[in-house]
Amino acid sequence: xxxxxxxxxxxxxxxxxxxxxxxxxxxxxxxxxxxxxxxxxxxxxxxxxxxxxxxxxxxxxxxxxxxxxxxxxxxxxxxxxxxxxxxxxxxxxxxxxxxxxxxxxxxxxxxxxxxxxxxxxxxxxxxxxxxxxxxxxxxxxxxxxxxxxxxxxxxxxxxxxxxxxxxxxxxxxxxxxxxxxxxxxxxxxxxxxxxxxxxxxxxxxxxxxxxxxxx
Numbered sequence: 624x625x626x627x628x629x630x631x632x633x634x635x636x637x638x639x640x641x642x643x644x645x646x647x648x649x650x651x652x653x654x655x656x657x658x659x660x661x662x663x664x665x666x667x668x669x670x671x672x673x674x675x676x677x678x679x680x681x682x683x684x685x686x687x688x689x690x691x692x693x694x695x696x697x698x699x700x701x702x703x704x705x706x707x708x709x710x711x712x713x714x715x716x717x718x719x720x721x722x723x724x725x726x727x728x729x730x731x732x733x734x735x736x737x738x739x740x741x742x743x744x745x746x747x748x749x750x751x752x753x754x755x756x757x758x759x760x761x762x763x764x765x766x767x768x769x770x771x772x773x774x775x776x777x778x779x780x781x782x783x784x785x786x787x788x789x790x791x792x793x794x795x796x797x798x799x800x801x802x803x804x805x806x807x808x809x810x811x812x813x814x815x816x817x818x819x820x821x822x823x824x825x826x827x828x829x830x831x832x833x834x835x836x837x838x
Contacts, residue, residue, distance in 0.1 A: 670805030684830035
């Protein structure tokens with residue numbers, strides 16, 4: 624999954640940001656508070672999620688690895704206690720997370736599309752009413768005229784607020800909710816990638832290992 628990401632960890636004296644390559648300028652929670660209403664971010668945007676893979680790739684060692692076989696060079700590997708890693712179970716767990724994540728990404732994408740399609744009118748910002756207008760004359764001439772509904776101004780204020788963090792408007796609140804979901808799923812994606820990398824590292828270590836000489 625791809626997205627705009629900031630990952631945080633707690634540290635003594637504040638919060639230390641760990642910057643993702645996709646978010647070089649994350650929000651700084653340790654910055655002093657401003658006395659004036661904070662403006663909304665100019666780049667407020669819902670993350671776009673996509674699945675890099677929907678099925679866990681095989682844990683395949685690189686071609687240079689060979690189970691104890693080398694080209695004649697002197698190898699002096701250090702000895703290590705035996706490790707027991709169930710790569711099959713690890714891959715099954717990864718596939719389970721990928722399946723659940725794929726469903727959430729599909730639902731998030733559908734919700735984001737619905738929000739973007741409806742945001743400009745859903746609260747009544749463009750509501751109209753039809754009125755009958757008398758054109759006058761010897762014989763009253765009535766005709767229908769479509770005009771903006773009086774609710775429009777209130778609906779626009781509700782949808783857009785005043786552009787500050789104190790009164791962001793319902794559209795910005797919904798957009799922020801989408802951001803929270805997207806950022807959370809991006810973190811899940813990085814966790815799945817870390818699991819896959821761990822499995823690949825164990826497979827590579829196994830392929831590169833050598834049996835100790837017989838005593």
